[in-house]
Amino acid sequence: MRELAVCGVLSDAERKRLAAIGRSGRLGAGELLFCEGDPAQEVFTVTSGVLKLYKLLADGRRQITGFLVPGDFLGLAFRDHYVCTAEAVTELGLCRFRRRAFVELLRDLPHLEEQLLARATSELAAAQEQMVLLGRKTALERVASFLLRLDERMGSGGRLQLPMNRTDMADFLGLTIETVSRTLTRLKRRGLIALCGKSGVEIRDRQGLLACAGC
Amino acid sequence: MRELAVCGVLSDAERKRLAAIGRSGRLGAGELLFCEGDPAQEVFTVTSGVLKLYKLLADGRRQITGFLVPGDFLGLAFRDHYVCTAEAVTELGLCRFRRRAFVELLRDLPHLEEQLLARATSELAAAQEQMVLLGRKTALERVASFLLRLDERMGSGGRLQLPMNRTDMADFLGLTIETVSRTLTRLKRRGLIALCGKSGVEIRDRQGLLACAGC
DNA sequence: CGAGAGGTTGAGCAATCTCAACGGGGGTGG
DNA sequence: CCACCCCCGTTGAGATTGCTCAACCTCTCG
Numbered sequence A, B: 001m002r003e004l005a006v007c008g009v010l011s012d013a014e015r016k017r018l019a020a021i022g023r024s025g026r027l028g029a030g031e032l033l034f035c036e037g038d039p040a041q042e043v044f045t046v047t048s049g050v051l052k053l054y055k056l057l058a059d060g061r062r063q064i065t066g067f068l069v070p071g072d073f074l075g076l077a078f079r080d081h082y083v084c085t086a087e088a089v090t091e092l093g094l095c096r097f098r099r100r101a102f103v104e105l106l107r108d109l110p111h112l113e114e115q116l117l118a119r120a121t122s123e124l125a126a127a128q129e130q131m132v133l134l135g136r137k138t139a140l141e142r143v144a145s146f147l148l149r150l151d152e153r154m155g156s157g158g159r160l161q162l163p164m165n166r167t168d169m170a171d172f173l174g175l176t177i178e179t180v181s182r183t184l185t186r187l188k189r190r191g192l193i194a195l196c197g198k199s200g201v202e203i204r205d206r207q208g209l210l211a212c213a214g215c
Numbered sequence C: 001c002g003a004g005a006g007g008t009t010g011a012g013c014a015a016t017c018t019c020a021a022c023g024g025g026g027g028t029g030g
Numbered sequence D: 001c002c003a004c005c006c007c008c009g010t011t012g013a014g015a016t017t018g019c020t021c022a023a024c025c026t027c028t029c030g
Helices: A012-021 A099-108 A110-136 A139-154 A166-173 A177-189 A206-213 B012-021 B099-108 B110-136 B139-154 B166-173 B177-189 B206-213
Strands: A022-027 A032-034 A042-048 A051-056 A062-068 A085-088 A092-098 A159-161 A193-196 A200-203 B022-027 B032-034 B042-048 B051-056 B062-068 B085-088 B092-098 B159-161 B193-196 B200-203
Touching (some): A012 A022, A012 A092, A012 A110, A062 A166, A062 B110, A110 B051, A110 B062, A139 A177, A139 A206, B012 B022, B012 B099, B022 B042, B099 B110, B139 B159
Antiparallel strands (some): A042 A092, A051 A062, B193 B200
């Protein structure tokens, strides 16, 4: 089980105090961790597997706002109520903290607060990047960007196993599943990627893919 | 000149120390405050006017990621380099802090760090909302949402003066200026808003507009 | 009064969506 | 062990939303 990345710069003593208030948990694929609008009583770190965050419109349209991987912290965007729904994409391991206890601990551990602020910073930068993708990029650019980012994030060195299905990809990229599928096929025909089964993607021409990603 | 909202929960002494390292500044409409990629040497608060943040793609496509109004803090999303460009939409008043001094002050003023984390939290929530808009909403829903949000943010009580032109609205909403223009006309024909000159918009039927906004 | 910037409107077009059919792989029950 | 079924993904054809290109209008500023 991966170390809680949120503890990066903490001393042993600090880490201990944090661990003391955390409890480990487990979710099966497809299970909900919490729903948009629920009172935010806990915060979390992901220790294994992949989690998705999303918001729904009244008629069921869905926008996935992010995927969390091991080491990621979940709780920055919440005040009293969760602002989105969190659902396990795969089998999921996590560490749960009662929100109140966590916030109190923050006062005592300035390093932790610093660390959280740094995380918030990179999440904001990532959110801006995603706005560019959703607002201004073509389907080809979106899918290419997504594959490159995911490969980097998962450290898969060009041979990635997509943890999510086409529906999740589509709802993250602001497209339909058909367009995602067609676009992957296009990238394959151009020789930029290879597809192995439903979830295997191999990046065959990173330069070309970067050019497609348009950034 | 509005009080720096970032000082909300600070004591007088703390406020004084913050003010001591800040210098006031002024920008004309259209002037750049900084560019994406520049080393991030300063952070800011907006004291008057409106500022826009944007990112560009290689071919000139632009996505505006946010508008800042008086009281807003600018510097959360940056580490060593600015991740977007900041440009004055109107005449702009601001307070500048050398980044290094500001970060050092953070160590001494836990209230300030707390405050910043809270701001980061609401910015992240806003960013998620914007992803829904860009990824899943129709042009009508985007424009309606935008008008409602702006009215609320500016506290204009249904009679708003848009501080930005159609190009900026389009680049914020992931549309073209023509579509923004046509959509405003549609909303007007339906009796939901009235248009007064280029920048005046009156919300005539808030319920109807909310229904259009789809959330 | 002329020029230019910003905004509106129209016509045709293109990218993406919708709807529908088809295919393959994994799990289940006979 | 095999056949069937169901879920997920792919592909195709036609519909639709929003984009592109172009004309025109209005207001402001020399």
